[in-house]
Structures are given as structure tokens and as C-alpha cells.
Amino acid sequence: MLIRRPPxxxxxxxxxxxxxxxxxxxxxxxxxAAVGLLGAPLINRGSTLEGSGTQGLTDELTPFDDVTTYxxxxxxxxxxxxxxRNATAFRTRPWTVEVAGEVAKPARYDFDDLLRPVKVxxxxxxxxxxxxxxxxxxxxxxPLRTLIDRVQPTSRARYVEFTTLLDxxxxxxxxxxxxxxxxxxxxxxxxxRHPLTILATGLYGKPLPNQNGAxxxxxxxxxxxxxxxxxxxxxxxxERQPMSTWNVMAPDEYGFYANVNPEVDHPRWSQARERRIxxxxxxxxxxxxxxxxxxxxxxxxxxxxxxx
Amino acid sequence: xxxxLVRRVAKPVVLLACLVPLGMIVADAxxxxxxxxxxxxxxxxxxxxxxxxxxxxxxxxxxRRITRWNWVAGYRRMxxxxxxxxxxxxxxxxxxxxxxxxxxxxxxxxxxxPYITVGFTGFVLLIPLAVTSTAAxxxxxxxxxxxxxxxxxxxxxxxxxxxxxxxxxxxxxxxxYGLVLIGLLAVRLIMRRRIVAGSQRSVIREAPTRDAxxxxxxxxEQVPGLR
Numbered sequence: 001m002l003i004r005r006p007p008x009x010x011x012x013x014x015x016x017x018x019x020x021x022x023x024x025x026x027x028x029x030x031x032x033a034a035v036g037l038l039g040a041p042l043i044n045r046g047s048t049l050e051g052s053g054t055q056g057l058t059d060e061l062t063p064f065d066d067v068t069t070y071x072x073x074x075x076x077x078x079x080x081x082x083x084x085r086n087a088t089a090f091r092t093r094p095w096t097v098e099v100a101g102e103v104a105k106p107a108r109y110d111f112d113d114l115l116r117p118v119k120v121x122x123x124x125x126x127x128x129x130x131x132x133x134x135x136x137x138x139x140x141x142x143p144l145r146t147l148i149d150r151v152q153p154t155s156r157a158r159y160v161e162f163t164t165l166l167d168x169x170x171x172x173x174x175x176x177x178x179x180x181x182x183x184x185x186x187x188x189x190x191x192x193r194h195p196l197t198i199l200a201t202g203l204y205g206k207p208l209p210n211q212n213g214a215x216x217x218x219x220x221x222x223x224x225x226x227x228x229x230x231x232x233x234x235x236x237x238x239e240r241q242p243m244s245t246w247n248v249m250a251p252d253e254y255g256f257y258a259n260v261n262p263e264v265d266h267p268r269w270s271q272a273r274e275r276r277i278x279x280x281x282x283x284x285x286x287x288x289x290x291x292x293x294x295x296x297x298x299x300x301x302x303x304x305x306x307x308x
Numbered sequence: 309x310x311x312x313l314v315r316r317v318a319k320p321v322v323l324l325a326c327l328v329p330l331g332m333i334v335a336d337a338x339x340x341x342x343x344x345x346x347x348x349x350x351x352x353x354x355x356x357x358x359x360x361x362x363x364x365x366x367x368x369x370x371x372r373r374i375t376r377w378n379w380v381a382g383y384r385r386m387x388x389x390x391x392x393x394x395x396x397x398x399x400x401x402x403x404x405x406x407x408x409x410x411x412x413x414x415x416x417x418x419x420x421x422p423y424i425t426v427g428f429t430g431f432v433l434l435i436p437l438a439v440t441s442t443a444a445x446x447x448x449x450x451x452x453x454x455x456x457x458x459x460x461x462x463x464x465x466x467x468x469x470x471x472x473x474x475x476x477x478x479x480x481x482x483x484x485y486g487l488v489l490i491g492l493l494a495v496r497l498i499m500r501r502r503i504v505a506g507s508q509r510s511v512i513r514e515a516p517t518r519d520a521x522x523x524x525x526x527x528x529e530q531v532p533g534l535r
Contacts, residue, residue, distance in 0.1 A: 277344045278344075
């Protein structure tokens with residue numbers, strides 16, 4: 001039975017767009033101060049931004065502009081501004097999603113057919129990047145489990161694997177071997193069926209922008225952002241744990257689980273704190289990105305230090 | 309007449325040109341053009357330019373040897389100090405804007421994160437070089453000055469490693485800097501071998517910038533064709 005949980009952040013807590021903290025103005029002011037004072041301590045300890053304190057955490061929506069211009073999507077370039085520039089002409093129709101592997105009904109679905117029976121809803125989730133920054137994004141999407149139920153995995157299916165489109169013509173980043181292409185990610189079946197796990201088709205009430213993974217991307221809010229496979233063309237059910245691209249790339253730095261965990265540092269930087277986009281001071285990172293109540297039970301008996 | 313004027317104007321012009329990247333960063337900040345993580349952006353940009361100017365500084369002497377443009381030596385100290393300044397700004401941004409004086413995290417970073425350990429070491433090693441960059445220090449230290457200032461190679465190497473290890477996957481830019489550095493080191497070693505095999509006069513050429521500059525100013529005036 002599906003237990004419908006309310007979105008983690010109730011709409012009543014969403015700040016209107018006009019009230020968003022304008023960090024850039026802050027930086028501009030700080031820079032002006034620095035230019036004026038030249039070397040004098042330029043930050044006034046008392047003047048923290050509204051809602052930027054590390055206590056009494058607030059979750060204001062990250063502005064649309066930041067959500068859509070600051071993207072790790074190496075298929076369109078390794079700079080975070082690259083995807084918004086290089087994905088403008090990316091074609092998301094027609095789009096086919098192949099459902100394969102251990103399922104009763106392997107099939108190739110036209111994207112619009114795939115979406116017809118589902119009810120798209122809004123989910124406001126925190127997104128914690130493995131690089132120690134975070135956003136709050138109002139996704140549009142549907143629980144992955146509704147799709148899983150439709151295609152009926154066999155009893156052998158223990159994992160789900162997601163694959164991004166491979167298209168060097170349209171995805172200029174794939175012309176360089178920065179990562180082994182195509183991008184592949186995976187989830188354990190119980191993670192995939194968890195009600196928080198969604199396939200996103202939009203954000204901010206609009207169709208998903210190309211640079212955010214259009215037309216279909218995975219969102220698993222208690223895991224680091226790189227688990228969110230973008231521009232999905234294949235969903236495969238497997239018996240064995242699928243490989244995941246960053247794990248193959250650097251196994252000591254990126255694990256298969258990739259659950260947000262302030263206790264387990266990335267070998268090269270701390271995961272204890274994060275910078276919320278738009279805020280000045282870093283804030284503490286929460287276990288499972290603040291979704292521990294909902295998901296911690298999935299990992300009883302699992303050594304999270306080892307299975308990072 | 310004109311060459312003298314050019315010479316007098318050239319140095320401030322070069323100095324201003326070297327400050328253009330800093331000006332662009334400040335302009336981007338003031339005009340609200342920084343990306344979503346503004347602190348990370350300005351940290352990366354100042355670090356990039358610091359390493360760039362250290363690398364350019366290292367290229368001065370090989371360039372002078374190869375082209376016989378002795379006048380370039382007169383720019384070496386200024387370029388080195390500009391590189392040092394960018395790295396200071398880079399470090400201060402980390403200290404103040406990024407970490408906001410969170411000393412425990414800063415110490416943890418320096419002790420436990422290899423790329424920060426290496427970068428910090430490179431920065432610290434630059435400090436004695438900047439301090440002894442005055443003409444008086446050059447005179448006072450004599451031969452030791454050259455030995456001390458060869459530390460800049462360690463800093464440059466540390467800078468490249470710091471840059472390389474800070475990347476997640478795309479190491480194209482740090483690789484280019486590494487290759488340039490290896491190239492400059494190779495030129496240096498070849499030159500040294502020639503000096504050892506060659507005449508005493510070449511050894512004199514190793515003299516620090518300030519002496520070389522005054523020395524060569526005279527020479528240039530006597531030989532009209534030499535620029």
C-alpha cells in the first residue's frame with residue numbers, strides 16, 4: 001500500500017520570490033567594502049543574512065535562475081554554466097524510454113505514453129551535491145514506484161539501473177572522455193520503490209529545462225545529487241548491483257549508495273557542512289539530507305561508513 | 309627619446325594589464341554577474357591567476373636567454389609579486405569569505421586534505437620570496453638569493469598539484485599547467501648544463517634581476533639595434 005506522505009517542505013513555508021535573499025547584492029556590498037578598506041577585516045560579524053544562520057534552519061526555494069544555470073551535467077560540459085548554454089537545442093521529443101531486464105513486460109515506451117497514466121505532482125526537495133553545496137528545488141514528477149508497479153519486475157529484480165542518452169552530436173561533453181559514457185546510475189529496489197524517490201519531468205511548475213535533465217530525470221533527495229540520472233533513456237531491472245558512473249571513475253570517492261552523510265567525508269573535502277546556494281555561511285549537513293525519519297530504516301544493519 | 313618614454317610607461321602599463329583579471333572579478337561582483345556559488349567562483353579565479361602569474365614569472369629567464377631580450381628580466385620581480393598577490397587574495401577569500409575564520413575546519417583542511425596541504429605549503433613558501441624581493445635583500449643575500457628563490461619551482465609545482473587534486477574529473481587545465489611547468493624546468497636544466505660547460509660569463513648572467521637590469525640598461529643604450 002502506498003503511504004502518501006506530504007512533501008517534506010510544506011508550501012506554506014515557501015517564501016515568495018520577491019523575498020528571496022539576494023546574496024549577490026551581499027557579495028557586491030562586501031566587495032565594495034573590500035575595495036574601500038583594502039585588507040581591513042571586511043565582514044561584520046553581526047550582519048548575517050536573513051535565514052542564513054546555521055541554527056533554526058530554513059528551507060527557502062533556490063531561485064529559478066540558480067537552479068537552471070548552475071548544473072553538474074557533464075554531457076553538456078564540465079563547467080556549471082555549460083549545460084544552460086549548450087543544452088538549448090537539445091531535442092527531447094520524440095523520446096523513448098526502454099524498460100528492460102528482469103521485468104514481466106520489457107518494452108520501449110514513447111515518453112508521452114509513459115506519462116499518460118501518471119499524475120504529476122509537485123515535490124519540494126532539498127538537493128545536496130557531493131561538492132558540498134545545496135539547493136531547494138520544487139520538482140514536478142511522479143513516484144518511481146508507480147512506474148515499477150506498471151512494468152512488474154520479476155522476483156529476481158533486486159536493483160534498478162538508469163542510463164542517460166548517449167549522443168555525441170547533441171551532447172558535446174560526450175566528445176571528451178571525462179567520464180565513461182553513457183552515464184549510468186543505480187538504486188536498490190527498496191530505494192527505488194521508496195515514496196520519496198521520484199522521476200521528475202519539471203520544476204517550478206514548468207517542463208524540465210534541458211540543463212536539468214529533460215525530459216526525464218531521477219530525484220532521490222536523501223542521496224548526493226549525482227545519483228539523479230538525467231535524460232533517462234533506459235530503466236533496467238537487474239539481479240546484481242549495477243555499476244554507477246562516478247563509482248567506476250573514483251571508487252574511493254563516490255560509493256554506490258551515496259547517501260548524504262555528514263560523518264563520512266569525501267577523501268578530499270569535508271561533508272560535515274554545506275553551502276546552501278544564496279547563503280553566506282555554511283550550514284551543517286544533516287544525515288540523509290534531513291530525510292532520516294523517512295529513509296534511515298532502509299539501512300538497518302548496513303555499515304554506512306563502509307557503504308558510503 | 310621615444311624608447312626611453314616607452315620604457316618608462318611600459319612597466320605601469322604591464323602592471324595594469326596584470327590587474328585586469330582582478331578588476332574583472334571585482335566588476336562581476338559589483339555588477340551581479342557571479343554564478344550561483346560566488347565565493348567558489350572568486351576563489352577559483354584568483355587561484356587560477358596566481359598560478360598563471362607564477363608560471364609567467366618562471367618563463368621570464370628562459371625567454372630572456374632564448375631571445376636575448378634582456379629587458380624582460382626587469383619584469384620578473386613585478387610578475388612574481390603579482391602572482392603572490394593573487395595567491396594572497398585567493399587564500400584570504402578562503403579564510404574570510406569561504407570559511408569565515410572557522411579555525412577548526414581550516415586546520416582540519418590543511419592537515420587532512422592533501423590538495424589544501426599542498427596548496428598551503430606552496431603559499432607559505434612564497435612568503436620569504438616576497439619578503440626578499442627588495443633590491444636591498446638581493447644585495448644582502450648575494451648568491452644565497454638565487455638559491456632561496458629557486459623555491460619558486462616548488463611553489464609552482466605545489467600550485468599545479470593543488471589545482472589538479474582539486475578537480476573532480478576534468479583535469480585538462482591543470483594538465484596544461486603541469487606540462488608548461490615541466491617544459492620550463494627542462495629549459496632551465498638545459499641552460500644550466502650549458503652554463504656549467506660554458507664560460508664564466510654565463511654564470512654572471514645568473515645574477516639577480518636588479519643587477520642585471522641596471523647592467524643591461526647601459527648596454528642597451530650603447531647598442532641601438534638591441535631591444
